[in-house]
Amino acid sequence: MTRRRLPQTPAYWYDGSMPPWPARMLSALYASVTALRRKAYGRGWLRSRPAGAPVIVVGNITAGGTGKTPLVIALVERLRAQGWTPGVASRGHGREDEATPRWVDAGSNAAQAGDEPLLIARGTGAKVRVDRDRVAAARALVAAGCNVIVCDDGLQHYRLARDIEIEVQDARRRYGNGRLLPAGPLREPVERAADCDFRVLNLGTTSEGEVQREAGFGEWPMRLQVGAAQPLLGGRPQPLSAFAGQRVHAVAGIGDPERFFSMLREAGIAVVPHAFPDHHAYQAADFDFGSKLPILMTEKDAVKCAGLVDAMAFMVPVQARLPEAFWIALLDRLPARP
Structure with a gap:
């Protein structure tokens, strides 16, 4: 039997133990760089670039999976049902030659497309573009006929201007120890979540009753329906x-x-x-x-x-299920459909 490498998530992110001092030192440096970058965009020293169509970013402020992909698929399907032509922009983490932009469809090779973009393409049939430069990816989708862009991840990719931000959070792990990388799981301070238009709490495959009990104030409950x-x-x-x-x-x-x-x-x-x-x-x-x-x-x-x-x-397979009020509120934020 082959030996397997396990995911390298530090235990101290979630178990309450003190991170080692090198991680705490690097975390302080990371915090300074992150704050400076946000300030640069906030004050206009760096400029966000428009895509030429409304942009909805689905992301998280923690490292690791929170359930974004099922939500992206559900969002694309709802937008299409409302008469939009959605396209999906993604970096395509883990794919070969990430420096090369690619179109992804149901027949694409996973090694070149990335697993999540390929899953989205197969699950929705929408146009999917992978590119480290998400502005270029979004503009390519608009040029290909898409009139609304869903950005899979990219909450921290401030160079791409966005109309709606959706933060997805895992209900079990939340924000862990509340520290920034690498001392904790946070890509940005917890306060960053308050800037997002919607905060979605992934409750997994819990029952409807548990959904209503566990979602807190200002959070939209998402449960995963198993097929x-x-x-x-x-x-x-x-x-x-x-x-x-x-x-x-x-x-x-x-x-x-x-x-x-x-x-x-x-x-x-x-x-x-x-x-x-x-x-x-x-x-x-x-x-x-x-x-x-x-x-x-x-x-x-x-x-x-x-x-x-x-x-x-x-x-x-799993499908994301959210309250109808969430979809009404989200669609209300978009401009009139072209």
């Missing part, structure tokens, strides 16, 4: 309940693998967890688990694994 498990090599989908009482290999190469494992355990599944680094480039050897059990993995992992697994591998 039937889809065989990666084709075949009949299986309800997640079909795996209840069984042992399965659970594979997650996302920002917070435990979120996926907990979801499966809540469905009564005996999980053998296999956590990989975020945006992991899978190889066939990664699935040499030493026992023949069904394999359940996230959609984000599945777009990279179809040629590496056998017929016992399934992806578990």
Whole structure:
């Protein structure tokens, strides 16, 4: 069996222990640089560039996954239903040759497109552009006929002017120890969240009643609705309940693998967890688990694994569900549709 590298999230970000002094020193330096950069844009020393269409940024102020991708997909679908032609701009973290801008569609290669952009392209059919320069990506989408841009991540990419900011936060981990990188998980101070137009709290696969209890003042609850498990090599989908009482290999190469494992355990599944680094480039050897059990993995992992697994591998899709009032409030912020 191959040895696996686990995601390198420092334990002190979330367990309450004191970060080591080198991390605290670097955090102070990071705070100074971040504050100076924000001040430069706030005072006009640096200028944000318009895309030529309304821009909605979906991001977070913490490092690691918070559930942005399901929200981006839901947002694209809602905008299209309202008569807009949305396009998605993304950096495409983890892809090969990140310096090269690319168009991403359902047939793109995950290594070149990036796992999240490919998942969005397959899930929505919308135009998706990956580029380290998000201004260039947004303008390319406008030139291609899109009249509203959804920026996947990029809350800190101030060079791209935006009309709406949506912060997504994980309900279980929140802001961790409240410290800036690398002493904590924060990319920007907690106060930055107050500047966002919408604050979405990802409550995972909790019930509707739990959603209403846990979302705080000024937060919009988002829950994830789990769909039937889809065989990666084709075949009949299986309800997640079909795996209840069984042992399965659970594979997650996302920002917070435990979120996926907990979801499966809540469905009564005996999980053998296999956590990989975020945006992991899978190889066939990664699935040499030493026992023949069904394999359940996230959609984000599945777009990279179809040629590496056998017929016992399934992806578990999720869909973001938010209150209708959230969509009404968000659409009300946009200008009249062209």
